[in-house]
Amino acid sequence: MDLRTALKQRVLVADGAMGTLLYGNYGIASAFENLNLTHPDTILRVHQSYINAGADVIQTNTYAANRLKLARYDLQDQVTAINTAAVHLAVKARQAADHPVYILGTIGGLAGDTDQDIQRATPAEITASLTEQLTALLATGQLDGILLETYYDLPELLAALKVVKAHTTLPVITNVSMLAPGVLRDGTTFADAIIQLAAAGADVVGTNCRLGPYYLAQSFENLAIPATVKLAVYPNSGLPGTDQDGQVVYDGEPSYFEEYAERFRQLGLNLIGGCCGTTPLHTAALVRGLASRSVVPHVSHGYHPAAPSLAPANGQHLFLQKVATQKTALVELDPPKDFATDKFFKGAQRLKAAGVDGITLSDNSLATVRIANATIAAQLKLSYGITPIVHLTTRDHNLIGLQSEIMGLHSLGIEDILAVTGDPAKLGDFPGATSVGDVRSVELMKLIKQFNSGIGPTGKSLKQATDFRVAGAFNPNAYRTTVSTKSIERKISYGCDYLITQPVFDLANVQALATALADNHLDIPVFVGVMPLVSKRNAEFLHHEVHGIRLPRSVRDRMAQAELDGNERAVGIQIAKELIDGICEHFNGVHLVTPFNRFKTIIELVNYVQQKNLTPTK
Known part of the structure; x- marks a missing residue:
């Protein structure tokens, strides 16, 4: 049974975090994607842990396995090797599973990254980076779908979806990330984002990261979207905190996920997983919390986009x-x-x-x-x-x-x-x-x-x-x-x-x-x-010690002579007036x-x- 069919027939449970699990449980803080090559057994154990916890869907360890992000670690020439190894490790983990497991090739967004080199990347460079990673993932022939996740910028996600759809017929899951429930950071409503992504060809549309179950459940309530859209949710375990060393930590209890599992199903979710701070314990909690695996159609409330009616302040300028x-x-x-x-x-x-x-x-x-x-x-x-x-x-x-x-x-x-x-x-x-x-x-x-x-x-x-x-x-x-x-x-x-x-x-x-x-x-x-x-000394200080200011020799000479003549203020004003004339x-x-x-x-x-x-x- 392929992934599209499975999503129609039952609610699927997805895996949880990879990066935070590696950092928190294995003490690894580096280019996590490179571990596919250097520590394959570690990645394999993570995949197996999620499968043993009951995950129906796992994602490859490739969130940041693109040229732009790997360049931070001088690994930009390892894109193909890292992505290929990631798929093979996920396949190996699935082989030992006692239930059907689907593998998603994961590609993460770039617009939310704080690295200035990435922020300065052109659209063409971003597209080339995505295409290179996608090609490496698809070349394995082992994927059941593509997961585009953690996209804060809707235009970037729509562009990425277009590239993916041009290269494969595999199902595509698209997840936006929100800083506040129900709205993207550019003001686009979550409902509007879902509609645009579904219209662009996404098989499943949802959200991941930043927010926990409470706020993401709110985001799915009363959505004015077509009833045919399939939905996904990958919440964080909760809001992060810091430990005594200032490191980010998550302490959301798995039992909290268990409480929300059935609520997500009742809201019409087709795919339920976890993001930052979640572990195989959270996955197991989701499995326990689902009263049934039957799909609950979400209620469409109609779509009536309202343009904002905010009048600007009456500034005169x-x-x-x-x-x-x-x-x-x-x-x-x-x-x-x-x-x-x-x-x-x-x-x-x-x-x-x-x-x-x-x-x-x-x-x-x-x-x-x-x-x-x-x-x-x-x-x-x-x-x-x-x-x-x-x-x-x-x-x-x-x-x-x-x-x-x-x-x-x-x-x-x-x-x-x-x-x-x-x-x-x-x-x-x-x-x-x-x-x-x-x-x-x-x-x-x-x-x-x-x-x-x-x-x-x-x-x-x-x-x-x-x-x-x-x-x-x-x-x-x-x-x-x-x-x-x-x-x-x-x-x-x-x-x-x-x-x-x-x-x-x-x-x-x-x-x-x-x-x-x-x-x-x-x-x-x-x-x-x-x-x-105001003086010769002032002129010399500005010229020699203030970054970004240089005075012509003629100006400095005039101020030096003014010091001898005792009329520095008058000469300084005269120079300023001459500059004003020219300006x-x-x-x-x-x-x-x-x-x-x-x-x-x-x-x-x-x-x-x-x-x-x-x-x-x-």
Whole structure:
């Protein structure tokens, strides 16, 4: 009897975890798939343990046996050998079984992986990697089906399913993974995902990983899907914890699975197994818990997809509207290092009176501890009516903290963010501190923009859409006559709305940036950085010690002469005005960086930018 027929006739019990079982019970923490070659007896024992526990379906030890993931261990040239060995071990385990056992060739998803090399893989590279692994699995001629599991990204799973269907007529099981019950992380409902996958040719559609029986059972309740769709579930043993060494552990009791087995059957599930933290004891519990193996048709409630009706917040982003046609000045301020904040807020009020279009607030620049910029931003907006643009670094916040910060900013009505990596922690007050870096700055941009759809990172509705505009940082100082726009194009693809550059001191760099944007047809607002010099010492420090900033010899010589003449401030302002003149020939946006909270200097430059609107530069 083939697998398709068996699924029609009875509920099948699948095996459980391979990786967590190897790690927890066998003390192995490496490329688990390579154990097919180096420790075949260990893998064979795991398969036999699940079969002895009553599993009708087992999966090959090939979840991450693709070129992209094996490259972490320099095993990318072992794809065929590892996958072939995996199938042979599963077949060998089945030969000793006292009941029919079906073997699924497992292929795992890539979109949920945190490895940056994998995140940067192109769709073509992902398809090639999947095809290579699939070919190796199918070449054995011993499989009963293909299992595509742990796919957080529905388009990736649909693409993988298309590839598999083009190469084989074997049944295909497709499992999405959810961060919250009933919804994928992009906001697609579980029901909608099931319908799309079934329509694309999946024989069985379900879910695995991340969530335990409680939440996955909820996900299958009242599903508005066709009654003909066959369903699968592979829950984790429960939510993970950590042991005294900080290692992830699962302690879900097998008896808990026994309680849920019959409930899953009554919900219309055809294939019931386990994922992370489950063991052969959990498989045996599923077998015991099933009151019958007869299939219970799930009830179709009809399918009526509802488009979200979330109106975005009424953010004005007036400075972005203005920069399209007029010269526009933003000013960067560092939040105070102490609680004597009167000077800071008085200076901000003076900047507002001078007509500054927005104040950008650094996030512990140079890794130096300051008052949280979100707190300062809230005071500027709510108490003084000033538009704040908040820098948000990936250095100081893990993925949880970043999402919390984003939600907090929206709650305060602050909708402008500059997404940056941040200066390395070792540069600052506490060189022993760590830089987090859960995501890159472009991924932070994408995360922020997801909130604009009214959908949180887990896919759940936020009950309101945000209206964030996201800036990206760019450093034109590394170039002279040409500028590579690859990083700009990448930022735009991730949701960047405008650019804020590092301070420039050479107009050749400004010309090069303008030319590059025009040649590549990149129409994006740009605020070019200008930092007025206050002394020769300041100029030499910036040139020699601040990464990403270089001053032409001519500028440094002028500041050296100004030191001798005793007019450093005046010359510094004059250089800044000359830079503003050159910038305004190409761009409408100027980003003024305040040196040492010298508000008087910056106000003079804000006025100078504003005057450009009265006497436009030719």
